Amino acid sequence: MTTPHTTRIRAGVVGATGYGGLELVRLLAAHPAVELTYLAGSKEGGPDFTAWFPHLAGIIEAPLHPFDPAACAEQCDAVFVALPSGVSGQVAAQLWERGRRVIDLSGDLRVPAELYRAWYIRDPVDPAVQAQAVYGLPEWHRERIAKATLVANPGCYATAILLGLLPLAAAGWLNPARPVLVDAKSGVTGAGRTPTLTTHLGELYENFFPYKVGAHQHTPEIEQELGRYAEAKVLMTTQLLPVARGIYVVAYVTLDRAADVAQVYEVYREAYEDVPFVRVHAPGHVPQMKHVRGSNFCDIGLFVDGRTGVLQVFSVIDNLTKGAAGQAVQNFNLMHGLPEAMGLTGGPMFP
Ligand SMILES: NC(=O)c1ccc[n+]([C@@H]2O[C@H](COP(=O)([O-])OP(=O)(O)OC[C@H]3O[C@@H](n4cnc5c(N)ncnc54)[C@H](OP(=O)(O)O)[C@@H]3O)[C@@H](O)[C@H]2O)c1
Numbered sequence: 008m009t010t011p012h013t014t015r016i017r018a019g020v021v022g023a024t025g026y027g028g029l030e031l032v033r034l035l036a037a038h039p040a041v042e043l044t045y046l047a048g049s050k051e052g053g054p055d056f057t058a059w060f061p062h063l064a065g066i067i068e069a070p071l072h073p074f075d076p077a078a079c080a081e082q083c084d085a086v087f088v089a090l091p092s093g094v095s096g097q098v099a100a101q102l103w104e105r106g107r108r109v110i111d112l113s114g115d116l117r118v119p120a121e122l123y124r125a126w127y128i129r130d131p132v133d134p135a136v137q138a139q140a141v142y143g144l145p146e147w148h149r150e151r152i153a154k155a156t157l158v159a160n161p162g163c164y165a166t167a168i169l170l171g172l173l174p175l176a177a178a179g180w181l182n183p184a185r186p187v188l189v190d191a192k193s194g195v196t197g198a199g200r201t202p203t204l205t206t207h208l209g210e211l212y213e214n215f216f217p218y219k220v221g222a223h224q225h226t227p228e229i230e231q232e233l234g235r236y237a238e239a240k241v242l243m244t245t246q247l248l249p250v251a252r253g254i255y256v257v258a259y260v261t262l263d264r265a266a267d268v269a270q271v272y273e274v275y276r277e278a279y280e281d282v283p284f285v286r287v288h289a290p291g292h293v294p295q296m297k298h299v300r301g302s303n304f305c306d307i308g309l310f311v312d313g314r315t316g317v318l319q320v321f322s323v324i325d326n327l328t329k330g331a332a333g334q335a336v337q338n339f340n341l342m343h344g345l346p347e348a349m350g351l352t353g354g355p356m357f358p
Pocket residue numbers: 021022023024025026027028047048049050089090091092094095112113114161162163196197198199200201326327330331
């Protein structure tokens with residue numbers, strides 16, 4: 008049992024029946040400063056959330072509601088919205104306009120209208136609302152998040168890729184003449200809970216394939232964030248792994264200078280020396296997905312290839328934790344003046 012915090016913040020999860028929402032519920036149930044007061048899915052509710060999700064029996068008491076913005080705003084001080092893109096941003100905007108602190112896990116609030124239209128191929132939310140949303144990557148926007156009332160939680164691939172590349176961009180080490188090539192792989196929970204042909208066992212088990220080649224919707228938020236420091240183009244290949252959780256990124260970077268791995272390591276060590284959830288490993292260590300599973304850590308490994316001069320950045324997260332719910336709770340903590348790591352200090356599940 009965790010010791011309750013003296014003042015508890017009433018928090019709700021909209022989309023609590025999805026994979027991101029369920030991970031939020033798991034984390035918030037153990038958060039010492041949170042009282043979980045409101046859970047909603049898209050279908051009908053019921054008094055017992057755990058009848059649908061027996062793994063949370065004895066842990067969750069809040070009932071499951073069909074979503075009602077007025078009731079949600081009345082019962083919560085802060086709301087996590089984890090609905091499909093296209094719906095999520097609208098619901099987040101409704102709750103934010105009712106004066107609640109809101110963290111949206113979808114892509115709807117991460118990029119401005121024109122980029123959104125081009126990459127998500129649908130109408131954006133009100134640009135005036137999107138403009139108020141702070142991009143919730145705490146390691147790079149801590150002060151802005153602390154003042155925000157509306158946060159756009161980053162995408163899972165974007166989190167791993169940006170944490171892996173931003174130290175180089177901020178140090179001015181990216182070569183603007185060369186695109187960064189990113190090989191990115193995700194476990195199947197990244198696609199959400201609704202089964203599809205490509206995610207069901209018979210198609211994915213013992214299989215492995217790229218998807219959304221040249222068209223992944225996290226590309227614009229990655230270039231937007233790198234672009235705060237330097238002109239940068241990123242070409243990524245997203246691939247589906249036959250595992251439940253985890254994102255593994257390898258970025259191939261041509262630097263704008265000759266540097267050995269010790270110098271590169273120093274750039275990363277300085278960038279992340281005061282943050283709780285990025286572990287920069289000494290040169291020679293290559294991280295694995297099970298080193299972060301179920302935790303809020305991002306593990307980074309570095310290798311400079313002497314023959315080609317290319318830097319390989321290895322960046323690993325759990326897509327549902329640092330890639331979604333854990334990062335959302337980290338943002339919630341900052342927005343409420345709580346210690347950044349509160350409720351997130353559980354170690355990874357290994358093996
Ligand atoms: N999965 C990840 O690794 C991950 C990582 C980062 C960000 N995200 C983002 O987080 C959001 C949720 O993702 P997820 O993986 O949790 O998806 P999911 O497993 O498919 O869950 C979606 C949730 O939204 C509800 N829902 C579905 N359609 C709806 C509609 N038309 N109106 C209202 N509610 C609806 C579902 O309720 P019912 O169960 O009642 O249908 C469920 O609670 C997405 O925007 C996704 O891009 C996901």
